[in-house]
Amino acid sequence: MCQTALHPFLAALPKCEHHMHIEGSLEPELLFELAAKHGIALPSPAVDPAYASVEALRQRYEAFTGLDDFLGYYYVAMSALVDASDFERLAMAYFTRAASQNVRHAEVFFDPQAHSARGVSLSTVVEGLTAARERAERELGITSILIMCVLRHLPPAEGVALFEEARGAGYFGSGSDGEERDQKQPVLGGIGLDSSEKPFPPALWTELYGAAKEAGVRRTAHAGEEGPAQYIVDSLDMLDAQRIDHGLRSVLGGDEAVTDALLRRLVDQKIMLTLCPLSNVRLRCLESVADFPLRKLLDRGVRFSINSDDPAYFGGYILENYCALQEVFNLSVREWESIAKGAVMGSWCADRRKWEILQEIENVAGEWSVGLGEQ
Numbered sequence: 260m261c262q263t264a265l266h267p268f269l270a271a272l273p274k275c276e277h278h279m280h281i282e283g284s285l286e287p288e289l290l291f292e293l294a295a296k297h298g299i300a301l302p303s304p305a306v307d308p309a310y311a312s313v314e315a316l317r318q319r320y321e322a323f324t325g326l327d328d329f330l331g332y333y334y335v336a337m338s339a340l341v342d343a344s345d346f347e348r349l350a351m352a353y354f355t356r357a358a359s360q361n362v363r364h365a366e367v368f369f370d371p372q373a374h375s376a377r378g379v380s381l382s383t384v385v386e387g388l389t390a391a392r393e394r395a396e397r398e399l400g401i402t403s404i405l406i407m408c409v410l411r412h413l414p415p416a417e418g419v420a421l422f423e424e425a426r427g428a429g430y431f432g433s434g435s436d437g438e439e440r441d442q443k444q445p446v447l448g449g450i451g452l453d454s455s456e457k458p459f460p461p462a463l464w465t466e467l468y469g470a471a472k473e474a475g476v477r478r479t480a481h482a483g484e485e486g487p488a489q490y491i492v493d494s495l496d497m498l499d500a501q502r503i504d505h506g507l508r509s510v511l512g513g514d515e516a517v518t519d520a521l522l523r524r525l526v527d528q529k530i531m532l533t534l535c536p537l538s539n540v541r542l543r544c545l546e547s548v549a550d551f552p553l554r555k556l557l558d559r560g561v562r563f564s565i566n567s568d569d570p571a572y573f574g575g576y577i578l579e580n581y582c583a584l585q586e587v588f589n590l591s592v593r594e595w596e597s598i599a600k601g602a603v604m605g606s607w608c609a610d611r612r613k614w615e616i617l618q619e620i621e622n623v624a625g626e627w628s629v630g631l632g633e634q
């Protein structure tokens with residue numbers, strides 16, 4: 260637990276999470292349990308000592324050398340997810356943890372291609388995740404949507420085929436881009452693009468994103484995590500992405516002229532960045548949380564949310580990310596209130612749900628700012 264005076268406020272603050280890979284919430288305990296359940300052999304500890312125990316694996320997760328090193332462990336761990344009940348259990352564990360940190364709405368990524376490659380069908384994954392989503396809403400009061408990600412290290416045509424499979428199954432309903440067009444929430448709320456960023460530039464994905472746009476499906480894309488600021492620009496120009504996941508290089512891109520114009524554009528078009536400070540440190544995109552460009556984002560008025568990315572791997576869930584920032588930047592209640600509200604406004608839930616959460620945030624921030632003597 261962080262030692263800041265605001266810790267109880269940060270815990271109580273109603274939150275929205277937009278950048279969380281459900282497979283990245285697979286804790287080592289559940290990984291070993293599911294591998295045993297299905298008789299799946301993890302790599303031998305003689306080959307990789309990280310697989311000797313839960314503790315050894317956790318320790319290895321503290322020493323990633325970069326995105327691809329992490330992704331190696333991430334894809335191995337997924338091999339333990341086999342039937343719909345595994346996905347339901349995984350997602351319920353996340354929703355339960357998120358609810359305990361006052362997440363009120365979560366937009367959750369999943370990677371179907373990493374499962375279909377092992378013979379686990381899209382429908383199996385969707386069935387398990389949907390069961391968890393419905394239970395989480397009923398039992399925990401968390402609303403959520405699922406965002407289907409395409410792996411950028413695989414051929415673009417396979418991503419298009421996956422999109423067509425999901426569309427053919429009716430998972431996108433009549434589209435997710437409009438405001439509750441047919442009242443009924445589609446099974447999937449959008450598409451995303453993840454996995455190794457370099458050397459897979461946005462230009463490879465124009466067909467997929469064009470098809471999604473045409474079908475009225477919402478679009479986000481990882482960009483500017485390890486890749487250059489230009490990947491963010493191209494994701495907006497070529498893919499018509501409506502949100503950018505990470506987008507760190509929009510601020511720390513090196514070329515001041517490019518980043519200045521990009522930041523202005525993000526503000527003008529209200530494009531939200533879904534940022535993940537603990538992930539950035541673990542994957543060595545940043546040396547420390549102190550290098551996270553929080554002040555610049557606030558000063559420039561960029562819309563962003565703070566997220567956990569792959570919480571089982573990066574040392575914390577959403578609250579630990581909020582706390583890590585607070586320990587360094589010592590924000591006020593009002594500043595956190597504005598971050599939390601920005602996250603609501605950038606969400607893809609219905610307006611009605613946004614107003615509910617905004618009201619909850621105002622109530623909590625109001626109580627705490629009075630309690631702490633802030634204006």
Ligand code: HPA
Nearest residue numbers: 280453454455481568569
């Ligand atoms: N970046 C890219 N792909 C991912 C990540 C990430 O941080 N986590 C899971 N897939």
Ligand code: ZN
Nearest residue numbers: 278453504568
């Ligand atoms: Zn991510």
